[in-house]
Amino acid sequence: MRNKTLCASISDERLAILSALGRRWRVSAGQVVTWAGDANSHCANVISGALKVSASTADGREQIVGLLFAGDFLGQLFVNEASLTVTALTDTDLCAFPRADFERALASYPRMERLLLERTMASLHEAQERMLSLGRKDARERVADFLLDLARRTGMCGAAGEIRVLIPISRGEMAGFLGLTIETISRQLTRLKSDRVIDFSRGERECVILNSAVLEAIVNPA
Amino acid sequence: MRNKTLCASISDERLAILSALGRRWRVSAGQVVTWAGDANSHCANVISGALKVSASTADGREQIVGLLFAGDFLGQLFVNEASLTVTALTDTDLCAFPRADFERALASYPRMERLLLERTMASLHEAQERMLSLGRKDARERVADFLLDLARRTGMCGAAGEIRVLIPISRGEMAGFLGLTIETISRQLTRLKSDRVIDFSRGERECVILNSAVLEAIVNPA
DNA sequence: CGAACGCTTGAACATGATCAACTCCGGTGG
DNA sequence: CCACCGGAGTTGATCATGTTCAAGCGTTCG
Structure with missing residues (x-):
């Protein structure tokens, strides 16, 4: 399931259109892709590699809130400021989109929007399991x-x-x-x-x- | 924002159709709405009241993973077994749907699906903040x-x-x-x-x- | 070779859990 | 009306778990 990218949900010709919006982005291990607090301008699909998504306190304590692998969606939608820091754990390939374009595109591709909803629900479920772990x-x-x-x-x-x-x-x-x-x-x-x-x-x-x-x-x- | 129900996102005549699927459900304080482990057959909108959503370990430790108030969406979609227990904190009014019907309806009402996606993302964001709290x-x-x-x-x-x-x-x-x-x-x-x-x-x-x-x-x- | 890094191990310590008593309050029944 | 009870909350003493601080090991890389 992880290996099925969002892009796979739409037909080929539409994929071509969408791909025109995205650009390939290579990130090397250790590099930060997104800083918490920065403008939330981009999102991406993970083509290959692994990343960590972390939240931090002002004084530097860090909690990893998720890991991303090939096929996963990277980014927060509908908010203007990133609240999380994303860092590549290994050399990583991304397919990045301007967030505004991607949000607009979502409306045009209902199957993709549905798939994203399903994934977000799955992420939420994981998060809930981890709250139980962290709390109890x-x-x-x-x-x-x-x-x-x-x-x-x-x-x-x-x-x-x-x-x-x-x-x-x-x-x-x-x-x-x-x-x-x-x-x-x-x-x-x-x-x-x-x-x-x-x-x-x-x-x-x-x-x-x-x-x-x-x-x-x-x-x-x- | 919390007070804007999903139902408010669709036009009146369509709302009527959707409402036909839903039925009003009064729950009194302390009552359990959904048990973790049961079949995940229903979801609902919260009309009024407050509920807690909790995850538990086999030996009874409980972690509350969220609170629900008027306008919030209650339930997990796309999974057949509930993993969370939902309990009314106060006397509560719900508008409940069979999950299958609701999932089907989502596809017909893109505005509603979009709204649900936005809310799910917001819930995920809350969950991430709370992971930082619980962990660090x-x-x-x-x-x-x-x-x-x-x-x-x-x-x-x-x-x-x-x-x-x-x-x-x-x-x-x-x-x-x-x-x-x-x-x-x-x-x-x-x-x-x-x-x-x-x-x-x-x-x-x-x-x-x-x-x-x-x-x-x-x-x-x- | 030396420095840096990831990992392990030990000792002391601190934070929150646990166990236990006690207060305050509202309801219930004599 | 009051005695009794149970639940929610507070407070104290003790304890356990995980953190912190410190040292040491093995590899890798300059």
Whole structure:
């Protein structure tokens, strides 16, 4: 579902018209695409790569409120000032539109508008799940949640029920995402490792889920 | 904006057709409108009253993910199982639709679909702000945020810069909303009171903001 | 080689949760 | 009319979880 871009929702000739509005934009890892507080002039589709969307306090605390991958829609509509900062995690390809043009175009392509509505609802749903996490779950649960989510989305099954997962972000970004600190993330991961629930080599992004039943049990306590 | 219902977006004769799909539904305070896990068969507009939308863990921890007031849209679209519980906080009037009918109707009334998209985006934006709160702000900041929000929405100005606010929910619901406990809410409020920032009489829902500058300073730290 | 970075680990600390008592109030029933 | 009860709110003491501060390790990159 993530891989179906909004553009795929409209017929080819119309796509051509829309594409005329958009321009290809390459962003390298670490670059900021949108600063919170700037004028909200553009939106985009993610062609390839990964980005983080984050909100921050005035004194610099950061909470990642979402991650974007290929096919996802980037940007806020109907508001004049961006409230979020979008940063590329990897080298990224975007198809960017002036926001005003895009909003106008939406009205002409009902199928696209519907698809965007569905996606926005899905994002809202994710946000609601994460509010539950951030508000009510402890560090262990948040990390387990995160790993299972990852496994569900990208997990490759290995031998005896093992699931191999590539953690796509750094510890710092995990912390930003889960509302914790780097140290807490690290401690929880090593605890899961010494409990033989997961395995990974020091500093590696590669992670193997040895016992997903235990993870499920952490996520779904009695 | 909150008071403009979706129904107001379409012309009168069409409204009549849509209304034929909907039925008036009175809910008394405390009643549950939708249980998480049930079939997602209905959605509704809020005619009057107030409701809470909450997510819960299997073991009963609850996080309120949103509040609904007159004019707001109630329900999740495009999914077959409700993931959230909706509970009336006060006696409430709804205009309820079978979800399938409503989704079909959306396609016929582009103005309504657009309005719903705008609202969903606005809800998403609120959710993002709250993720920042839940993930990164301490109790004092969350309470200050909440009071200022309330003041902005419903505040009546009094004499010397005072703002009178009626807190529409119990301490328990504030706690559920802010991701804290009842005791923490109480302590933060009495602390603000002894700091002469707000005033209220024991147990009263009426609250006066004496010094909104201090609240702003708490919300927007150096 | 040295510096920088990502990650881990340890120790001390702080914040908010938990447990428990108590007040205030409104309703209910003797 | 008053005694009783239950719910909402407050307050205090203790405790646990996660943060903060600090150090150290292993890699990579200049």
